[in-house]
Amino acid sequence: MKQNNPAWLPIAYAIAVAVGITLGAWIFRAVAG
Amino acid sequence: MRVQPVRLTLSLVATAGIAVAVTLLFLGMRSVMGVGGYCASGGPYQIRVECPHAIDWLLPVSVIGGVLCLFVFLVSSPDAVRRWAILAWTGLFLALGWNFFDFGLPWQGHPGEPVWIVLGFVFLVLALSPIVPVLRSGRRASGQAPGDEQVDFVARSGHGDAFTWEWSSASRSEADSEVGTVAGVAIAAALQRLAQLHRTGELTDAEYAAAKQALLEADQ
Numbered sequence: 001m002k003q004n005n006p007a008w009l010p011i012a013y014a015i016a017v018a019v020g021i022t023l024g025a026w027i028f029r030a031v032a033g
Numbered sequence: 034m035r036v037q038p039v040r041l042t043l044s045l046v047a048t049a050g051i052a053v054a055v056t057l058l059f060l061g062m063r064s065v066m067g068v069g070g071y072c073a074s075g076g077p078y079q080i081r082v083e084c085p086h087a088i089d090w091l092l093p094v095s096v097i098g099g100v101l102c103l104f105v106f107l108v109s110s111p112d113a114v115r116r117w118a119i120l121a122w123t124g125l126f127l128a129l130g131w132n133f134f135d136f137g138l139p140w141q142g143h144p145g146e147p148v149w150i151v152l153g154f155v156f157l158v159l160a161l162s163p164i165v166p167v168l169r170s171g172r173r174a175s176g177q178a179p180g181d182e183q184v185d186f187v188a189r190s191g192h193g194d195a196f197t198w199e200w201s202s203a204s205r206s207e208a209d210s211e212v213g214t215v216a217g218v219a220i221a222a223a224l225q226r227l228a229q230l231h232r233t234g235e236l237t238d239a240e241y242a243a244a245k246q247a248l249l250e251a252d253q
Binding site for chain 2: 005006009012013016017018019020021023024025027028031032
């Protein structure tokens, strides 16, 4: 049987990636900038 | 699909952690390339190019942190999401490959470095190569132009493993090959039996030739 993802699941992961990139840039600026 | 809130939260946090690690590696690499592509810090030696501030520990911590987050992602993610981990690889190599192009091409005041451009292409290939099998398996699962192989993949995709199809396809061809071998052994035995009957005189030359011909044609 083929699984169907909830429609919001990719959006949740995309938001998590965006948060991670922002946080990473902020950490880099704070530590090594 | 039923989603467990705790596992999903862990998976999302791990995803953000991977993105943090890749971003730190991307920016750290740019920082090192900005001072010529190599540097050193600490130790008893005289250092020609000192590393930018905090880079000496930031890059190893990013690598270790990224691998740990990837592990948490693989353990905690829902089955259907786990295959997305391949995007971490692609994102990492696209990001670092971009740095090679950006600093290797003679633009934005950089003198240009041909070796870095070559490395940029290598990283581009590394980034995109694992995407191809994932896209292929996704196309097969999309329900277009059904065939034996596709039905097999859709039936197995419930396990959430993008590479199950490859395995099942391989085992099917092995099974086909085994059937072929068994049929070949049976034909050989029948031919031997015919030859024996011919030798003992129970079959005339014409009968033997006709039976042999029929047996060989049935095999094809």
